[in-house]
Amino acid sequence: xxxxxxxxxxxxxxxxxxxxxxxxxxxxxxxxxxxxxxxxxxxxxxxxxxxxxxxxxxxxxxxxxxxxxxxxxxxxxxxxxxxxxxxxxxxxxxxxxxxxxxxxxxxxxxxxxxxxxxxxxxxxxxxxxxxxxxxxxxxxxxxxxxxxxxxxxxxxxxxxxxxxxxxxxxxxxxxxxxxxxxxxxxxxxxxxxxxxxxxxxxxxxxxxxxxxxxxxxxxxxxxxxxxxxxxxxxxxxxxxxxxxxxxxxxxxxxxxxxxxxxxxxxxxxxxxxxxxxxxxxxxxxxxxxxxxxxxxxxxxxxxxxxxxxxx
Amino acid sequence: xxxxxxxxxxxxxxxxxxxxxxxxxxxxxxxxxxxxxxxxxxxxxxxxxxxxxxxxxxxxxxxxxxxxxxxxxxxxxxxxxxxxxxxxxxxxxxxxxxxxxxxxxxxxxxxxxxxxxxxxxxxxxxxxxxxxxxxxxxxxxxxxxxxxxxxxxxxxxxxxxxxxxxxxxxxxxxxxxxxxxxxxxxxxxxxxxxxxxxxxxxxxxxxxxxxxxxxxxxxxxxxxxxxxxxxxxxxxxxxxxxxxxxxxxxxxxxxxxxxxxx
Numbered sequence: 176x177x178x179x180x181x182x183x184x185x186x187x188x189x190x191x192x193x194x195x196x197x198x199x200x201x202x203x204x205x206x207x208x209x210x211x212x213x214x215x216x217x218x219x220x221x222x223x224x225x226x227x228x229x230x231x232x233x234x235x236x237x238x239x240x241x242x243x244x245x246x247x248x249x250x251x252x253x254x255x256x257x258x259x260x261x262x263x264x265x266x267x268x269x270x271x272x273x274x275x276x277x278x279x280x281x282x283x284x285x286x287x288x289x290x291x292x293x294x295x296x297x298x299x300x301x302x303x304x305x306x307x308x309x310x311x312x313x314x315x316x317x318x319x320x321x322x323x324x325x326x327x328x329x330x331x332x333x334x335x336x337x338x339x340x341x342x343x344x345x346x347x348x349x350x351x352x353x354x355x356x357x358x359x360x361x362x363x364x365x366x367x368x369x370x371x372x373x374x375x376x377x378x379x380x381x382x383x384x385x386x387x388x389x390x391x392x393x394x395x396x397x398x399x400x401x402x403x404x405x406x407x408x409x410x411x412x413x414x415x416x417x418x419x420x421x422x423x424x425x426x427x428x429x430x431x432x433x434x435x436x437x438x439x440x441x442x443x444x445x446x447x448x449x450x451x452x453x454x455x456x457x458x459x460x461x462x463x464x465x466x467x468x469x470x471x472x473x474x475x476x477x478x479x480x481x482x483x484x485x486x
Numbered sequence: 487x488x489x490x491x492x493x494x495x496x497x498x499x500x501x502x503x504x505x506x507x508x509x510x511x512x513x514x515x516x517x518x519x520x521x522x523x524x525x526x527x528x529x530x531x532x533x534x535x536x537x538x539x540x541x542x543x544x545x546x547x548x549x550x551x552x553x554x555x556x557x558x559x560x561x562x563x564x565x566x567x568x569x570x571x572x573x574x575x576x577x578x579x580x581x582x583x584x585x586x587x588x589x590x591x592x593x594x595x596x597x598x599x600x601x602x603x604x605x606x607x608x609x610x611x612x613x614x615x616x617x618x619x620x621x622x623x624x625x626x627x628x629x630x631x632x633x634x635x636x637x638x639x640x641x642x643x644x645x646x647x648x649x650x651x652x653x654x655x656x657x658x659x660x661x662x663x664x665x666x667x668x669x670x671x672x673x674x675x676x677x678x679x680x681x682x683x684x685x686x687x688x689x690x691x692x693x694x695x696x697x698x699x700x701x702x703x704x705x706x707x708x709x710x711x712x713x714x715x716x717x718x719x720x721x722x723x724x725x726x727x728x729x730x731x732x733x734x735x736x737x738x739x740x741x742x743x744x745x746x747x748x
Contacts, residue, residue: 229591232748251593252491259591265584274511281504282592284490
């Protein structure tokens with residue numbers, strides 16, 4: 176197992192003395208060679224979990240094992256074997272792309288003889304070879320993010336922690352980074368990726384852990400999670416508030432879960448809607464009532480389980 | 487060779503070298519402006535006090551006033567070129583740039599970061615602080631052979647004040663709060679160190695304060711290195727600077743750990 180957390184608790188104290196558990200009894204296993212997506216809304220405890228794994232946060236309770244090293248006691252050893260791509264852009268802006276990588280190659284103890292090769296490989300992975308001598312301050316947002324990934328890979332780690340790797344990026348740059356992460360996953364590196372983008376988790380993760388209020392509330396492959404909690408299809412109804420309330424009531428009486436998102440009500444497990452009910456639900460073609468059929472997704476699962484939205 | 491995870495020790499030089507590599511890269515870019523400021527400021531002090539006051543005073547404590555000030559300004563330069571980067575650079579990197587969060591995700595511990603930052607500042611400051619001696623040479627200073635020990639004194643003093651800066655960067659609530667440190671702590675230290683006038687003329691309480699002022703011990707050591715050592719007294723001065731640096735090391739590491747690890 177690359178990562179094993181058992182009953183981990185991390186509490187913070189507010190200014191007024193109130194104790195808040197950012198991570199609250201978290202138990203999580205990440206097997207070797209797997210890309211696990213840690214999915215949850217802001218404040219679910221994803222970033223705190225990442226900091227606990229690098230011992231930048233110390234747990235109040237529970238045990239943490241990373242690549243066979245007990246953290247925080249052997250955190251230095253664990254950190255030597257993992258790469259971290261933070262959510263915050265903390266690159267050295269005054270240095271060039273190459274200098275940033277060289278500094279971190281040293282911090283990761285890359286031997287002097289292999290330093291040039293390691294930096295070259297990281298530049299190549301991040302498609303930044305042509306920008307090696309550019310100062311970071313002159314890079315675009317997407318290039319900076321790719322450099323953050325390259326910096327986390329410069330020592331060829333066995334485990335990579337990606338904390339919200341594409342947050343705030345435009346779709347083109349996000350797709351670009353997804354390609355990079357997919358390549359990493361294909362190379363057999365274990366990846367723990369926190370995200371609040373459903374699509375990101377669905378595309379990249381072999382398995383997902385849904386986090387809410389500091390603990391994992393469900394885990395499994397995206398397909399398993401969707402199948403077990405949201406079914407195959409979703410029927411989305413858009414219409415007047417009265418009509419939507421009526422649909423919610425009808426669906427629930429038939430034992431079908433629903434979720435409300437803004438002006439729509441989604442009936443999950445739509446494949447199980449009895450034909451008699453299907454007619455009733457569809458019978459509202461007037462007053463702007465529209466019905467959309469779509470496959471169920473992880474967001475449906477998440478909203479089902481927590482009542483919260485993630486994106 | 488044993489695997490890296492077995493070779494890692496509680497204190498490693500690799501992180502220190504990593505910090506130095508970063509600083510050297512930056513220094514190569516900014517050496518001209520950085521050197522200009524570090525050289526011109528003590529030169530102005532020397533010209534203003536040495537020749538301005540020097541024309542009025544003549545001799546102080548058995549030295550030509552220009553020689554007295556020339557050696558005193560070395561300590562002033564050490565103070566400012568070490569405490570300021572210790573305070574501001576560390577604060578900015580921790581709070582705004584989050585540089586230390588990136589470094590601490592690598593196999594690096596807080597005390598190694600502090601060692602890297604403080605040692606770079608100490609060496610750079612220690613070297614630059616010798617500039618007033620060179621300027622004073624041009625104005626007739628005739629030092630003894632002990633002058634070659636001046637960089638050792640300035641590096642040791644700068645290490646203490648760099649660590650002082652790192653520590654204070656962890657206790658101020660905002661970057662503006664450094665004004666309290668500069669005006670309330672550094673300025674008094676600078677004034678009661680025997681830099682521009684001997685402390686013998688000060689009231690008793692100020693003389694006592696001077697003796698616990700690390701800068702005073704630096705001034706004394708620099709003067710003695712240039713004009714002749716007083717072995718027993720100088721051992722005491724070295725001891726005071728070592729104690730100061732050790733105390734600041736403990737406070738700086740503890741402060742940084744409190745700020746960076748939650």
